[in-house]
Amino acid sequence: MNKLRTAATSAALALVFAHCAPAFSQDAGTAGQTPPQEQDAAEPQAGSTGETAAPPTGDAQPAPAAEDTAGQDGGTAQKPDDGQTAPQLATEPTKGGGSVEHPAGDGEAQAAASGDGGGEAPAVKADKKPDAWMQDQNSWATFNGDLMAQKYSPADEITPDNVGNLEKVWEYHTGDVSDGSGDLPYTVWSATPLFVNNTLYIGTPFYKIVALEPDTGKAKWTFDPKAKLEALTQPALKNRGVAYWQAESPEQGQPCQKIVYIGTMDAKLYGVDADTGKACENFGQNGMVDVNQWNTVNAKWPLSLLQAATVYHDTLFLGWAGKDWTDAAAPPGTVFALDAKTGKLKWMFHALPNEVISRTGTSNVWASMSVDPERGLLYIPVSSPSPNYYGGNRKEELPLATSVTALDTDTGKVVWSRQLVHHDIWDLDTDAPPTLVDIKKDGKTIPALVQSGKQGFLYVLNRETGEPIYPIEERPVPKSDIPGEEAAPTQPYVAKPEPVIPDQWPGVSALADAVGFGECSARAAKYRYDGRFTPPSLEGTIAYPPTTGGTEWGGGAVDPNTGIYVVNSNSVVQIYTLVPRKEFEQKSQEGETSGYYAQGDAPYAFKLETFLNWAGMPCWKGPYGMLAAYDLKTGERLWNEPFGQVQKYGFYMPESWGSVTIGAPVITKSGLIFIGASMDSRVRAIDLKSGKVLWKALVDAPAVSMPAVYTYKGRQYVTFAVGGNTILLPKVADQVVTFALPK
Amino acid sequence: MSEISEPRTAGGAWLVVAASAVGSVVALVNLVNDGNGIAWSFGAWLVLVSSLLVVVAGVILALHLALSGWLRGVLAILLLLGILGTGAAAYFLTAWILLVAMGVALVGWVIHVAADPSPLD
Numbered sequence: 017m018n019k020l021r022t023a024a025t026s027a028a029l030a031l032v033f034a035h036c037a038p039a040f041s042q043d044a045g046t047a048g049q050t051p052p053q054e055q056d057a058a059e060p061q062a063g064s065t066g067e068t069a070a071p072p073t074g075d076a077q078p079a080p081a082a083e084d085t086a087g088q089d090g091g092t093a094q095k096p097d098d099g100q101t102a103p104q105l106a107t108e109p110t111k112g113g114g115s116v117e118h119p120a121g122d123g124e125a126q127a128a129a130s131g132d133g134g135g136e137a138p139a140v141k142a143d144k145k146p147d148a149w150m151q152d153q154n155s156w157a158t159f160n161g162d163l164m165a166q167k168y169s170p171a172d173e174i175t176p177d178n179v180g181n182l183e184k185v186w187e188y189h190t191g192d193v194s195d196g197s198g199d200l201p202y203t204v205w206s207a208t209p210l211f212v213n214n215t216l217y218i219g220t221p222f223y224k225i226v227a228l229e230p231d232t233g234k235a236k237w238t239f240d241p242k243a244k245l246e247a248l249t250q251p252a253l254k255n256r257g258v259a260y261w262q263a264e265s266p267e268q269g270q271p272c273q274k275i276v277y278i279g280t281m282d283a284k285l286y287g288v289d290a291d292t293g294k295a296c297e298n299f300g301q302n303g304m305v306d307v308n309q310w311n312t313v314n315a316k317w318p319l320s321l322l323q324a325a326t327v328y329h330d331t332l333f334l335g336w337a338g339k340d341w342t343d344a345a346a347p348p349g350t351v352f353a354l355d356a357k358t359g360k361l362k363w364m365f366h367a368l369p370n371e372v373i374s375r376t377g378t379s380n381v382w383a384s385m386s387v388d389p390e391r392g393l394l395y396i397p398v399s400s401p402s403p404n405y406y407g408g409n410r411k412e413e414l415p416l417a418t419s420v421t422a423l424d425t426d427t428g429k430v431v432w433s434r435q436l437v438h439h440d441i442w443d444l445d446t447d448a449p450p451t452l453v454d455i456k457k458d459g460k461t462i463p464a465l466v467q468s469g470k471q472g473f474l475y476v477l478n479r480e481t482g483e484p485i486y487p488i489e490e491r492p493v494p495k496s497d498i499p500g501e502e503a504a505p506t507q508p509y510v511a512k513p514e515p516v517i518p519d520q521w522p523g524v525s526a527l528a529d530a531v532g533f534g535e536c537s538a539r540a541a542k543y544r545y546d547g548r549f550t551p552p553s554l555e556g557t558i559a560y561p562p563t564t565g566g567t568e569w570g571g572g573a574v575d576p577n578t579g580i581y582v583v584n585s586n587s588v589v590q591i592y593t594l595v596p597r598k599e600f601e602q603k604s605q606e607g608e609t610s611g612y613y614a615q616g617d618a619p620y621a622f623k624l625e626t627f628l629n630w631a632g633m634p635c636w637k638g639p640y641g642m643l644a645a646y647d648l649k650t651g652e653r654l655w656n657e658p659f660g661q662v663q664k665y666g667f668y669m670p671e672s673w674g675s676v677t678i679g680a681p682v683i684t685k686s687g688l689i690f691i692g693a694s695m696d697s698r699v700r701a702i703d704l705k706s707g708k709v710l711w712k713a714l715v716d717a718p719a720v721s722m723p724a725v726y727t728y729k730g731r732q733y734v735t736f737a738v739g740g741n742t743i744l745l746p747k748v749a750d751q752v753v754t755f756a757l758p759k
Numbered sequence: 760m761s762e763i764s765e766p767r768t769a770g771g772a773w774l775v776v777a778a779s780a781v782g783s784v785v786a787l788v789n790l791v792n793d794g795n796g797i798a799w800s801f802g803a804w805l806v807l808v809s810s811l812l813v814v815v816a817g818v819i820l821a822l823h824l825a826l827s828g829w830l831r832g833v834l835a836i837l838l839l840l841g842i843l844g845t846g847a848a849a850y851f852l853t854a855w856i857l858l859v860a861m862g863v864a865l866v867g868w869v870i871h872v873a874a875d876p877s878p879l880d
Contacts, residue, residue: 666800667851697796714796 105364111430112415113369118428119361146389147329149212149262156211156724159257159324160571161682164452165386167573169725172686173732174757179688179701179711185733185756186233192220193750194253196742201247203748204720205739206569206679207257208324211726213274213290218737218752219258219324223280225288226752230728233754237293241304243280249320249338250281252742256384256569256721259325259332260290261356272296275356277332279321283308285334287359298358305359307334307352314345314377326385326394328425330356333394335381340443344409344616346377346402349417351385351394353428363428367398367416376410378402379417383569384449388463388479393431394423395452395465395479399445400437403615404563405552405592405622407441408500420450420467420475422482432482436469438504441496441551442592443563444470448571452479455579455648466574466648468583471548472517472566473510476648486512486651496551497544498594500619503551512651516567516585516644519548521560522637532629539627540635543591552592552622560636562590563624570680570693570722579648580704582689584659584677589627589636594620639674641694643681645707655707660694663745668696678741680722692719692736695744699723699736699755716740717749731756771875772821774867775838779813782845782860786810789854802852809845810857813838813864820871839868 105117150157153170161167174182196202203221209228210217215236216228223243227236245253259277266273274290284306287299295303311319319336326333334352349367354360367379379401386395398419401410418440421433437444450465455476465479476485490506529536544550545558552559565586572583595603595612600621603609613622627635634640643659646652660675661668679693681702688710689702695718701711717740724735738751786807789797797803816838820831846861 663796665805666797666802667848668853669851714794716794 105361108429110365110428112367112419112421112433113413114416114430115366115370116428117364117366140390141392144390144392147327148264152212154211154727156209156726157260158210158327159208159259159384160386160449160722161724163326163328163387163389165384165449165571166451166453166576167571167680167682167722168575168684169682170685171725171727171732172684173727174684174688174701174734175686176688176703176710178757181757182701182711182713182734182755183758184713185231185754187751187753188226188228188233188235190218190220190224190226190750190752192222192224193739193748194221195746195748196252200245200253202252202742203739203750204250204252204254204741205737205748205750206721206741207255207737207739208722209724209735209737209752210258210260210276211724211728211733211735212260213262214728215290216724216735216752217258217260217276217290219255219278220750221253221255221739223255223278223286225258225276225278225286225293227276227290227293228752230726230733231731233752239276239278239286239288239293239295241278241280241284241286243284244282246281248281249317250322253281254320254322254337256322257324257737259327261327261330261332262290263357272298272357275299277325279307279323279325279334281318281320281322283311283318283321283336285321285325285332285354285359300359305354307336310350310352310361310364311347313373314343314347316343316346319347319350323382323384326387327356328387328389328394331362331425332356333385333387333425335383335385335396337382338378338380340378340400340402340404341613341622342616343614344376344403344618345374346616347380348373348377349380349398351381351396351423351428353425365423365428367421368401368414369412372410372412372414376401376403376414379414382445383447383571386449386452386465387425388452391463391480392425393479394425395450396421396423397446397448397450397467397469399447400440400443403618403622404443404613405441406498406501406594406615406618406620407439408498408502409618411439411502418444418446420446420465420477420482422479434475434477434482436467436473436475436508437471438507439502441501441503442549442559444561444566447565447569448567450479451572451574451581453574453576453579453581453648455485457485457649464648466572466581468516468567468571470561470563470565470567472515472561472585473508474513474516474572474581474583474646475508475510476513476651486510493549494546494551497553498551498620501551503549507549509548513646513648514653516583516642517561517587521545521558521589522587524635525633525637528629528631528633528635531631531633532635535629536627536635552594554594554596556591556593558627559590559592560588561586562588562592564588564590564676568678570678573681573683573689574648575683575685575704577685580654580683581646581648582643582681582683582704583646584641584643584679584681584691584693586676587636587638587640587642587674588676589634591623591625591627593623593625595623596620639672641674641677643677643689643691643702643707645704657707659691660698660700661696663696676744678718678720678744682723682725684725690723690725690734692721692723692738694718697738697745697747713755715749715753716751717747718744720744731759769821769823769871769875771867771870771872772817774870775817775842775864776814776821776867778860778863778867779810779817779842779845782849782857782864783807783810783814785854785857785860789852789857797852797854800852802848806845806848806852806854806857809841809848810860813841813845816841817864817867835868835872839865842868
C-alpha cells in the first residue's frame with residue numbers, strides 16, 4: 017500500500033508544482049475584466065505577491081549614509097484618479113542609500129525628519145507605548161494579532177485536552193470568489209479576520225469590507241468600494257485583509273472615531289467608519305486615498321495595496337506589491353506613512369538610491385510589517401530589486417535591498433538595516449514580518465526579532481541594533497558564469513537556529529526518475545548546482561530554495577512566555593535558466609515563451625520551471641512541507657514534522673510527504689498551534705510540545721491565511737478565512753468559518 | 760481441473776452485489792455532497808463508476824448468465840481487480856464507508872471463488 021501511495025502521491029504532486037512557480041512572487045499580471053458591481057456602500061445585509069548586488073559587509077549594517085539628496089525622478093508619473101495629486105515633497109537622505117520624503121512646508125514632519133528622532137539607536141522611549149485599544153487580551157486587532165507579529169493569543173479555554181471537542185459554530189460566505197472561468201480573474205484570499213470593537217472585520221478579494229457578529233457570523237454591514245476587478249499587477253484578485261484604527265479617546269456620536277481600511281489592486285486605500293460601514297469623508301477624498309499619486313518613478317503599473325496596513329498610534333504604514341518579473345526599471349520600493357484620520361502623507365521611505373532607479377526598481381515591502389511600540393520602530397521586510405534574476409545592470413551596493421530594516425516611526429529614517437542576501441539574483445525576497453520577542457538568554461533579557469525568509473534561514477537579531485543573537489557568518493558562494501554578471505563572493509549564512517530546509521537540495525526521487533525513464537537524474541546531471549546561492553546560468557541552475565521558499569509571507573509565531581517559535585516551510589526545487597536576449601526575442605516571435613520572463617531590456621530573459629518529469633511528478637524527494645518549533649532561548653529545533661497532505665484529483669497522499677504550505681500558524685497560551693495553510697483543505701490544531709495533530713476539520717478550500725483567535729463574551733473562538741489558492745489546488749472559496757468548544 | 764459445472768449457490772456473488780451496491784450509493788453521495796473534500800473530484804467519479812462496474816460483474820456471476828467457464832474466470836479476476844482498485848481509491852479518498860463496503864465485497868468474492876462455483880475451471 018505504501019508503494020501505491022507513493023506512486024499516487026508523486027502523480028498528485030505533479031500539477032501542483034507545475035503551477036506554483038510564479039505565484040509566490042510579485043508576478044506579472046494578466047488583464048482581467050471589470051465585473052458588474054453588486055452592493056452599495058454600507059448596505060446592511062441579512063445574511064509581490066512577492067518581490068540587490070553588493071559585496072557583503074557581513075556585519076549588521078548600520079549602512080552608509082547616502083550622499084545624494086535628490087528626489088527620485090526620471091519616470092513617467094501616473095496620474096491618480098479622482099483628481100488627487102501629490103503635494104510638493106522634500107527629500108532627505110537616510111542610511112543605506114535610502115531617502116525619506118515628506119510634505120514640503122510641513123514643519124512638524126520636517127523637524128522630525130531632520131531632528132534627532134531618526135537614525136539613532138533606540139531604547140524604550142518614554143512617550144512610546146502601545147495603543148490601549150490594541151492591548152485587549154480578548155481581541156485579534158491586527159493582521160498578525162498584534163503589532164509585534166507574534167501571532168499569539170493569551171486565550172486558554174481551548175486546550176490540548178479538549179481541542180478534540182472543537183465544533184463549527186458558524187460560517188459565512190462573502191460571495192466574493194472566482195475560479196477564473198468567467199470574466200473575472202481567479203481569487204486568492206489570504207485575509208486574517210480582525211476581532212476588535214466587538215466586531216469581526218474581514219476584507220474580500222473583491223476589496224469589500226464585511227463586518228460580522230463574532231459569535232453568530234451574522235453580517236452587520238458591508239462596504240463595497242466598487243473596485244476594479246482586474247489583474248493589474250497580479251495574476252489573481254488578491255487580498256490579505258483589513259486594518260483597524262481608533263482614536264485614543266473616541267468622541268461619542270462622532271463618525272470615524274474608529275476606522276477600518278482596505279486597499280485595492282489599483283492603489284486605492286479606503287477608510288470606513290467601523291460602526292456603520294460608511295466611508296469617512298475626512299479620510300482622503302470622500303474616504304479614499306489614491307496612493308498612486310506618489311507613484312511617479314518608473315510608473316509602469318499601480319502600487320497594489322493587497323496587504324493590510326500596519327497601524328500604530330495615528331499612523332498607517334503601507335507597503336505595496338507589483339510585478340518584478342517583467343521589467344528591469346520598475347517603481348522603486350517605498351513605504352508610506354499616512355495620517356490615520358486624514359490619509360495625509362507624513363513621510364515616504366525609499367529603499368533604493370536615486371542613481372540606480374533608471375536601471376532597477378522594486379525592493380519594496382509587499383509583506384506585512386511589525387512595530388516595537390515601546391521603541392517606536394517599524395520593522396520592514398524589504399524585497400529584492402528588479403530584474404529578479406540578472407543583476408549585471410545593478411552592480412552597485414544596494415544595502416537596503418533584500419533586508420530587514422528598522423525605521424523610526426516618526427521620521428521614516430533608517431535606524432539599522434541588515435541585508436540578508438547580497439546582490440539578490442534569486443528573488444529571495446524578505447517576505448514576512450519580523451516576529452518581535454524578548455528572549456531570556458544567559459541570564460539576560462534581549463529585545464529580539466526573528467526574521468524568516470525564502471532562503472530558509474531564521475535570523476535572530478537584537479531588534480534595537482540589528483546585531484545577531486546567534487551568529488551570522490559570511491560564507492563563500494559560487495561565482496556566476498554569466499557574462500556581465502558578478503555574483504556576491506559571500507552570503508550571510510545562519511547555522512543556528514537550524515534552517516527550515518536542508519542545505520543541499522533533496523536529490524532525485526527514485527520513483528519520479530523511474531517513471532521518467534531516467535529523465536530526472538539525466539537532467540539533474542546537466543544542470544548547474546554548487547550548493548546554496550548557485551547563480552542562474554545558461555544551462556539551467558538547480559535553485560534550492562527557489563523563489564517559492566523556504567518560508568513564505570506568513571512567517572512564524574512565537575509564545576512570548578516560553579520563547580518557542582513555530583514556522584511552516586516548503587521544500588521545492590526550481591530550475592533557473594537565463595536566456596540571451598536575442599534567443600528570447602526569437603522565441604517570442606515563434607510564440608514559445610511560456611514560462612519565460614522578459615526582465616525588461618536586460619541582456620538576459622529568464623525561464624523559470626519547477627523540476628518535474630514528463631508526467632509532471634516532482635523530480636526531487638519529499639517531504640514538501642514542514643512545520644517546525646524552535647526554542648529561541650537555545651536556538652535548538654525542538655521538532656520538525658511533515659505538515660498537511662497533498663490532495664490531487666480528490667486523493668489524499670501520505671502525511672509523511674507533507675504539503676506545500678501558504679499561510680501561517682497561531683499559538684495560544686494553552687499550548688496549541690492553529691493553522692490552515694495546507695493544500696488538503698483542512699485546518700488543524702497541533703500540540704505545541706510535540707508537533708502532533710490533535711484536531712482537524714475539513715473546510716471548503718485550502719485556508720491560505722492565518723486564523724484569528726479571540727474571546728467574546730467569555731467564549732474562545734478560532735476563525736479561518738478559507739479562500740484557496742490555485743497554486744495549491746484548483747479550488748477557491750469564500751468561506752469564513754469559526755470553531756469553538758460546545759457550550 | 761474439473762469439468763465446468765453449475766454453481767451450487769451464488770451466495771458469495773450476491774454478497775459482492777449487495778456490498779458494491781451499497782458502495783455505489785455511498786460513492787454517489789460522496790460525489791454530490793459538497794463540502795466533503797472530494798465532491799465532484801475525478802476520484803469521486805472514478806469510484807462511482809468502478810463501484811457500479813463491480814455491481815454489474817457481481818450480478819452477472821450471481822445470475823449464472825450464460826458465460827463460458829473461462830469467461831466466468833476472467834470476469835471473476837476483473838471483479839477482484841475492481842474491488843481492490845475501488846478499495847484502494849476509497850482509501851486515498853478517505854471514503855471509509857466505501858472502503859468497508861469493498862472489504863465486504865472482497866469477502867463475497869472469496870466465498871464466490873472458494874465455495875460457490877469454480878469460476879476458474
